[in-house]
Amino acid sequence: MPPRxxxxxxxxxxxxxxxxxxxxxxxxxxxxxxxxxxxxxxLIITYGLGSCVGVAIYDPARxxxxxxxxxxxxxxxxxxAATDPLMFGDLAVPALFEAFQRQGGDxxxxxxxxxxxxxxxxxNDVFDIGGRNxxxxxEAIVAARQRIRGEECGGRASRTLSLxxxxxxxxxxxxxxxxxxxx
Numbered sequence: 001m002p003p004r005x006x007x008x009x010x011x012x013x014x015x016x017x018x019x020x021x022x023x024x025x026x027x028x029x030x031x032x033x034x035x036x037x038x039x040x041x042x043l044i045i046t047y048g049l050g051s052c053v054g055v056a057i058y059d060p061a062r063x064x065x066x067x068x069x070x071x072x073x074x075x076x077x078x079x080x081a082a083t084d085p086l087m088f089g090d091l092a093v094p095a096l097f098e099a100f101q102r103q104g105g106d107x108x109x110x111x112x113x114x115x116x117x118x119x120x121x122x123x124n125d126v127f128d129i130g131g132r133n134x135x136x137x138x139e140a141i142v143a144a145r146q147r148i149r150g151e152e153c154g155g156r157a158s159r160t161l162s163l164x165x166x167x168x169x170x171x172x173x174x175x176x177x178x179x180x181x182x183x
Contacts, residue, residue: 030044034086051117054068067096067161114138157177
């Protein structure tokens with residue numbers, strides 16, 4: 001009997017109303033109000049984490065990971081939640097964890113990282129959107145019985161968050177500063 005061929009990996013789970021995801025030379029770019037989960041090779045990256053928050057999850061045994069990028073903390077009193085749920089942290093973080101598990105990720109092995117939540121505009125200081133976004137990420141992560149392995153949040157600078165699927169490296173870049181590794 002001939003050996004069975006290995007099952008093809010599942011295609012990446014990429015959601016976000018189509019406007020926010022681009023695949024460029026092995027990289028998956030996650031825009032605002034979007035998420036992506038993929039495995040084995042390439043880079044998942046999200047730009048422009050000012051008051052927005054990016055959450056990354058990684059399963060080192062399966063080399064499977066994902067990132068979500070949301071801009072507001074709470075969907076409960078916002079009519080846009082029905083049409084753009086990934087805009088809101090209370091919906092985007094659980095959706096990331098669900099997509100991660102659907103692709104074969106194991107939450108028992110998962111490593112979770114967060115970045116963003118800066119105060120980059122005067123209005124953000126009044127409403128503390130960045131701080132509220134970080135609190136919602138932490139609450140959703142705890143609700144999923146996960147712990148945060150690393151974070152870079154707050155301050156006044158915008159950040160870029162990337163995840164190398166082959167190595168699990170989580171990198172934070174900020175204009176004018178040296179890149180920092182969270183993993």
